Amino acid sequence: xxxxxxxxxxxxxxxxxxxxxxxxxxxxxxxxxxxxxxxxxxxxxxxxxxxxxxxxxxxxxxxxxxxxxxxxxxxxxxxxxxxxxxxxxxxxxxxxxxxxxxxxxxxxxxxxxxxxxxxxxxxxxxxxxxxxxxxxxxxxxxxxxxxxxxxxxxxxxxxxxxxxxxxxxxxxxxxxxxxxxxxxxxxxxxxxxxxxxxxxxxxxxxxxxxxxxxxxxxxxxxxxxxxxxxxxxxxxxxxxxxxxxxxxxxxxxxxxxxxxxxxxxxxxxxxxxxxxxxxxxxxxxxxxxxxxxxxxxxxxxxxxxxxxxxxxx
Numbered sequence: 428x429x430x431x432x433x434x435x436x437x438x439x440x441x442x443x444x445x446x447x448x449x450x451x452x453x454x455x456x457x458x459x460x461x462x463x464x465x466x467x468x469x470x471x472x473x474x475x476x477x478x479x480x481x482x483x484x485x486x487x488x489x490x491x492x493x494x495x496x497x498x499x500x501x502x503x504x505x506x507x508x509x510x511x512x513x514x515x516x517x518x519x520x521x522x523x524x525x526x527x528x529x530x531x532x533x534x535x536x537x538x539x540x541x542x543x544x545x546x547x548x549x550x551x552x553x554x555x556x557x558x559x560x561x562x563x564x565x566x567x568x569x570x571x572x573x574x575x576x577x578x579x580x581x582x583x584x585x586x587x588x589x590x591x592x593x594x595x596x597x598x599x600x601x602x603x604x605x606x607x608x609x610x611x612x613x614x615x616x617x618x619x620x621x622x623x624x625x626x627x628x629x630x631x632x633x634x635x636x637x638x639x640x641x642x643x644x645x646x647x648x649x650x651x652x653x654x655x656x657x658x659x660x661x662x663x664x665x666x667x668x669x670x671x672x673x674x675x676x677x678x679x680x681x682x683x684x685x686x687x688x689x690x691x692x693x694x695x696x697x698x699x700x701x702x703x704x705x706x707x708x709x710x711x712x713x714x715x716x717x718x719x720x721x722x723x724x725x726x727x728x729x730x731x732x733x734x735x736x737x738x739x740x
Contacts, residue, residue, distance in 0.1 A: 440521060451726070456482070475546070501705065503538065518664065527544070533652035543643075555633050584598070585631070586598075591689075593617075630680060632680070636680070637679035659681065659684060662688040662691055690716060699720070710722045
């Protein structure tokens with residue numbers, strides 16, 4: 428790619444909210460001291476017993492302000508075990524809160540600061556727009572068509588996520604989202620599926636949460652990434668610390684440009700991806716972008732063992 432920075436051959440990618448479930452990461456927690464240490468750091472930084480939250484059937488796991496710290500803790504615990512076993516990446520990215528997993532892989536911040544930030548991010552997003560917002564997944568239309576139809580609606584509704592060809596998420600005021608969904612269906616969308624979320628994430632309605640997060644970011648030390656991470660809002664590599672705070676603050680209300688992020692990696696020579704954390708959402712998106720790409724999901728210790736076995740063949 429002209430002007431590219433050579434992202435390399437292997438990428439670590441980290442999922443976002445919605446993939447969480449009770450018991451995620453438990454075999455890593457039970458099997459590796461490194462993973463338990465990550466949970467300890469998360470507990471100390473957030474003031475929450477994250478292990479109890481993730482493993483005990485706690486109903487708060489699906490509430491945004493708790494989901495985010497839980498997901499990030501599991502992702503980082505798995506990441507640290509993989510790194511301990513010698514697996515390295517040339518670049519990384521994460522979807523929405525998963526971008527903080529990428530920050531861990533790129534060593535942009537110390538883990539206590541990262542866990543403190545994601546805890547505050549979850550709280551600010553939960554509080555920003557407590558009622559009257561909605562998100563809907565739009566299947567079967569491309570992002571440009573969805574943007575055009577959203578722009579024609581009264582009220583606030585816009586593209587929140589461009590995940591992969593044929594899967595776009597819209598976000599905004601409930602009535603505007605419903606009107607857009609009806610118009611999108613009439614325009615040929617295969618399905619419009621309302622999402623069970625607690626706010627209109629990645630829309631301008633969350634701008635206040637981004638401003639609060641910007642205040643938190645000022646007190647945190649940021650370092651140059653040891654490997655490039657690709658940010659959600661620009662779908663471009665971040666290689667210097669100077670822009671990290673600005674981009675993370677914008678990300679809360681900005682569009683997650685995931686399809687473009689993956690296309691950028693592929694165009695710059697990435698040919699294998701390791702999805703770190705619960706679920707296979709990102710692996711599914713990737714296969715819709717490029718059916719030939721090699722992608723592994725590491726959700727369990729068994730997954731990790733299979734990955735290492737296949738890499739050594």
